[in-house]
Amino acid sequence: MLYFEKKENISNKSKLIISLVSLLIGIFFGGIAIAVVGINPFAVYKSLFTNAFGSWYSFSETLVAATPLLLITSGLILVFRMSVWNIGAYGQYIMGAIFSSYFAIFMPPDLSKPLMLSLMFFGGLLGGALWALIPAVLKVFWEVNEVISTLLLNYIALYVLKFLMYGSWRNPTSYGFPLSKPFPESAQLPIIFQHTRVSLGFVFALLAVIAVWFVISKTKFGYEIKVIGNNPTTAKYAGISVGKNIITAMMISGALAGLAGMVQVSGIIHFLQIKLNANYGYTSIIVAWVSYLNPFLSFMSSILFGGLESGGYSIQISMRVSYGIVGLIESIALFSIVGAQIFLNYRLRWKK
Amino acid sequence: MKKVFSYLLVAVVLLFGSYASNAADGKIKAAFLLVGPHNDGGWSQSHNDGRLYLQKHVPYVETAYSETVPEGAPCEKIIRDYIHKGYNVIFGTSFGFMDSMYNVAKDYPNVIFEHCSGYKTRKNMGTYFGRMYQADYLSGLVAGMMTKSNYIGFVAPFPIPEVIREINSFTIGAREVNPKVEVHVIWTNSWFNPVKERSAANTFIANKADIIASGCDSPASIEGAKKAGVYAIGYDRDNHDKFPKTILTSRIWHWGVFYTKAIEEIKNKTWKPTPYWGGLKDGIISLGKFGNTVPKKVKDYVLKRQQEIIDGKFKVFAGPIYDNKGKLRVKKGDELSDQDKLSMQWFVKGVVGTVPNK
Structure with a gap:
């Protein structure tokens, strides 16, 4: 009879090998699915790869897509490490975009660029942090399950955005389309590589990764997070204030998701609209998981998923396949990565 | 391991790092x-x-x-x-x-x-x-003469000037031949949403509409009309052959006319960023085939007007035009300027509906 046996020690090497092998398995099954549709899977993968990493332009677009993933994932790593499940990055991202857009839309456009961008920067952080504070407080004081509350707050955030876009924030000259006024030059994040769309937001993302790595490995707060994640009761007996830590970590996580929203409106879209690509909030959950809550692995996973997204738009053009194919590859790859996690903690044994 | 991966990444970037020409x-x-x-x-x-x-x-x-x-x-x-x-x-x-x-x-x-x-x-x-409003007007003539309930439903996407102009010129046509006609409007707030378009059509039909027109991108409202046994005015393409008994006529785009013109100009280096606005005369728009049930009398009237528009003798937005709140918008003897046509944010008399407030 086959059975699973729990492993004692899991080395970093086996983590990497298992995730790479499972990724390959995912790609293999994705290929079968593409072949079933009647398209040559090798051509699709080759095209996907060159369109994601094949030239400086494609790679820059991959970075553009990776930026919000990196920011959100860094925050999620903190809370996930203490086994607090923030599913609300989607809503926190939207709130960050709304708070920062407020300044771009309603402040005098001739405000100096550093001042305007700082207002928007802190607006983004604040919007996301406040939106994450609600479920954190509910959890700490009334033991409301944060999975449900963060998820439901996502819908509320979306409706707040719709309310504004169909209401007072709509541009009077947009002929009824739910778009805000275009942001003035002073509210647009500077581009760091010429002729690309990679903005200063990418630097924010890199700093966030480093900061989170520092927090979890070098600070007392990081240590307490780890203890709470392992066993909240032990943490309490050890004199750690669980509630305070949960609230702090949730607010940091929300703030980083909010910053991702700010980077998107200020660096890419240049106005506020209903379609903000807030789905990054959900993709980031997956990115955090496949990187085993490790900040540096999350950097690579973000680039990988960013490439999948930006390459996905492009293979529509070069391969004439629908964007749905990309969703298919992505989901099959995820399924196998997540499914393979069992082999990380258990090994398969045969008993007569 | 991390290092190896990042080196690999850099190598790949350099390897393929050529700009597309x-x-x-x-x-x-x-x-x-x-x-x-x-x-x-x-x-x-x-x-x-x-x-x-x-x-x-x-x-x-x-x-x-x-x-x-x-x-x-x-x-x-x-x-x-x-x-x-x-x-x-x-x-x-x-x-x-x-x-x-x-x-x-x-x-x-x-x-x-x-x-x-x-x-x-x-x-x-x-x-x-x-200038689709020319064809909208002509199809309005057909609708005005064919309706019995005097209730026409217009399924409309967004309250932008393009769509408002469509509804207005259609209504002007319908009321020229039948002053009792009312054109009712439902906004779908989407260009392409067959489900909403169909349900808007059904709402009209339940309210005794006997002709459905649409400014949306799908023929879903025509299918709704066919099922209920009422008429429809086609849009975008000539779908007459699919719905010969339902479609009275259609307003059709012939974008190829513009695309060939633009590309030839680009080739000859004479292209300029002009706002192009062609009409019936240029062939970028036209009226589609008439439905099987449209009598000759109606066709003759419409074709006569069509010729007058092509010859420049008849203007759709010639005064007097009142809006649906009773205000005089275009004086007798005047014609609405192109500028005003392009920024239209009000309905003519006979339209039941509102342009949402900003």
Whole structure:
């Protein structure tokens, strides 16, 4: 009879090998699915790869897509490490975009660029942090399950955005389309590589990764997070204030998701609209998981998923396949990565 | 391990790190952005028909299209992709692509942008549209003469000038021949949403409407009309053969006329970023086939008016025109200027509905 046996020690090497092998398995099954549709899977993968990493332009677009993933994932790593499940990055991202857009839309456009961008920067952080504070407080004081509350707050955030876009924030000259006024030059994040769309937001993302790595490995707060994640009761007996830590970590996580929203409106879209690509909030959950809550692995996973997204738009053009194919590859790859996690903690044994 | 991976990444980038060439080898490469599926049976398909017409009639052009392009950031990404693949003419066929095109046009002064139905232009970005209101008016004549309940339903996408103009000219036509007609409006707030379009049509039919017109991109409302046994006015493409008993007539786009003109001008280096606004005379729009039940008397009246419009003897928006709140908008003897037509935000008398407040 086959059975699973729990492993004692899991080395970093086996983590990497298992995730790479499972990724390959995912790609293999994705290929079968593409072949079933009647398209040559090798051509699709080759095209996907060159369109994601094949030239400086494609790679820059991959970075553009990776930026919000990196920011959100860094925050999620903190809370996930203490086994607090923030599913609300989607809503926190939207709130960050709304708070920062407020300044771009309603402040005098001739405000100096550093001042305007700082207002928007802190607006983004604040919007996301406040939106994450609600479920954190509910959890700490009334033991409301944060999975449900963060998820439901996502819908509320979306409706707040719709309310504004169909209401007072709509541009009077947009002929009824739910778009805000275009942001003035002073509210647009500077581009760091010429002729690309990679903005200063990418630097924010890199700093966030480093900061989170520092927090979890070098600070007392990081240590307490780890203890709470392992066993909240032990943490309490050890004199750690669980509630305070949960609230702090949730607010940091929300703030980083909010910053991702700010980077998107200020660096890419240049106005506020209903379609903000807030789905990054959900993709980031997956990115955090496949990187085993490790900040540096999350950097690579973000680039990988960013490439999948930006390459996905492009293979529509070069391969004439629908964007749905990309969703298919992505989901099959995820399924196998997540499914393979069992082999990380258990090994398969045969008993007569 | 981490290091190895990042080295690999850098190596890959360097290996493939060549810029896609922007120079076209004498060939013009034109990309089309469609807001809906290329075979939506309406708006996007009419543009794709135009693309195929262009491809067939102009030998030195190569075309490609992307369908269901989302408005906003992804649209900008798709345009940039085309340019990096060497495309040097971009046709954007939806109002919502305007800001994305406008942004990208700034970065690529050597690429020519043509945007359908918008108002922003640059040195390398022009706009194009058609005087569809002429065909809307003619189809209104047909509807006015054919209705018995005097209740006509108009399924409308967005309260933007383009759509308001459509409803107004249609109503002017209908009430010219039948002053008792009322045109009722439902907004779907979407270009392509067959489910909403169909349910709007059903709402009208439940309220005794016997003719359904639509400004949306799919023929769903026509199917609703067919099922209920009432008439419909087609839009975008001639779907007469599919619904011979339902469609009275259609308002049709012939985008190929503009696309060939623009590409020829680009080839001859005479292209300028003009706002193009052709009408019945230019052939960019026309009326479709009449339905089997339309009597000769009606057809003759409509065709006579059509000729008068082509000859410049008849103007659709000639005064006096009152809006639906009773205010005089165009004085007797005057005609609404093109500028006012393009920014229309009010309904003429006879339309039941409101333009949502800003």
